[in-house]
Amino acid sequence: MVWTNAAQCGEYLASQAVAALLEEARLTPKPGLVDEESTGAHDDLNIELMIRSATALEETFAEIGFTAYRRLPSQLLREEIAEIGRQGEKVMLTATGGSNTHKGAIWAIGLLTAAAAMLDPGASPFEIASTAGKLACYPDRYAPRQSSNGSRVQRRYGVEGARGEAQQGFPHVIRIALPTLYQARRHGVSEKLAKLDALVALIANLDDTCLLHRGGMEALLAAKEKANMIRATGGVSTRIGWKLLRELDEDLLVRHASPGGSADLLAAALFLDRLHAGGSGGPVILKRNEAYARQV
Template sequence: MRVPCPASLLPPAYDPDGRGEVQALAGRLADLAVQALIDEAELTPKPALVDGRGSGAHRDLSLAAMRRSARALRPTFLAMAQAAEGQPASRALREELAAIGRAGEPAMLAATGGSNAHRGAIWALGLLLAATAQGHAASPAEIGARAAAIAAYSDRFVPAAPSNGQSVAARFGVAGARGEAKAGFPHAVHVALPTLRRVRAGGAGETHARLDALMAVMAVMDDTCVLHRGGLPALRAAMAGARVVLDAGGTATPDGWAALARLHDTLMRLNASPGGAADMLAAALFLDRVTCPAAAGSCPLMETDPWKS
């Protein structure tokens, strides 16, 4: 289904709680974040990731669990958007957003039976929707820069024990999720989103546009999820395989489609899932909706219009 392009999220769409425009904007941003996570999960076929075929390399997850997790995080995203509405970047905002994100993790774990479906996405999408809520409509790069300004502040209350991603980033000397945020999410803003729009504009279907965006990120990003599961050999295989898909003309071509299937087989053998790249795709899908050019007339949002939820 094609829906009108959301060129601006600022005019109020609905006010379910009678709290005025701030609540309406925050609710719309939360809906868009949830929908981005669902769209990423449902995209099929993805290499070694949960999708419509099955669990990929994630034996503890399923597509149904990913959908439940995304929907369970709506209150978290709503609270983040409300906290950032009209606020400048500051240490207080950084710490408040982090506290909201950590408080939201139990809802994710309850929805998945204890599995980590979206911890990285809470960080990425939370910062981007907060950056969107800070001020008037902005370009993807401007939203990324706002998110970077928030992420630049330290958090006095960060848990002492590092996460798997932080440990992997330190071990291999890569940016990781925190480095990505402090740089303004370049893999979402400057890699995934331009690829998505370029392939879409070229006439390929939305599935191919989204898969090619994922491949573009996988080809260049040091994915800590891949490194955690398979080390440098798995990362090299993921990057090289994604480049083969793109060099073949992308997933809309027979050769690119075949290369995508081979990449899936390779990463399944290595038990390596590109979860970091998937988070950047979800971030790009969110940015696509909140910055869709008015000149485009409409945006292909596939089957679901989150504004109706």
């Protein structure tokens, strides 16, 4: 897709952002997460709410793309995007009756949407993520001062969290999720299982603040161990890997813990994947996708 003005850019990027959120929400089965089979470890969420929330956020992402079109990273732009994101959170809460479905995704995909709008169409995932990282490094002087679950977990456990991930240029998206997704596709794995492999790779590597908040360090380490076992078997497309995926789900449900940070980064990876594949997503892999996969 080649956009020629800010409105067209914002509309296109928003459509791909929502499509990525819907892909992530409908991916089934996801351990500890809401999907089309269950509500995972969440008492206040379900697939209908996830879909309603994602759809409601289209105007938010469109406004971010419109605002960032052809601009350079700056504190002013950072603060403008942040305010749009905060308004998007209100839209999300209205759509869901007060449930936090996509706060982390608004942060991650909002920054990536802004970065994509700042660059030429066809920019690589690395270029978009790097630009998003530069934007995230500017301070937001108007950010609310109250402590969040994420910030409390970061202080307690000394982990980077969503802010650190963004400021570093989304390394888990660029170095973990996308390469895993592309490798699985090259090996002929189905699209669903390739995306699940990418999610498992994120769980295995990310210090997920959602897991830490809900289950502490024990839950995080147990989830990482099981996810690494799945990867060692060759992924969820193997019989043993699929069995271990189900075991990971059961373990997270017992702990009432959910890898929500990994889910947000999977959605971010799917967004970049859709942009890099010309908005098609799915099993079609362009030559530039393959070249990018070899680079990372």
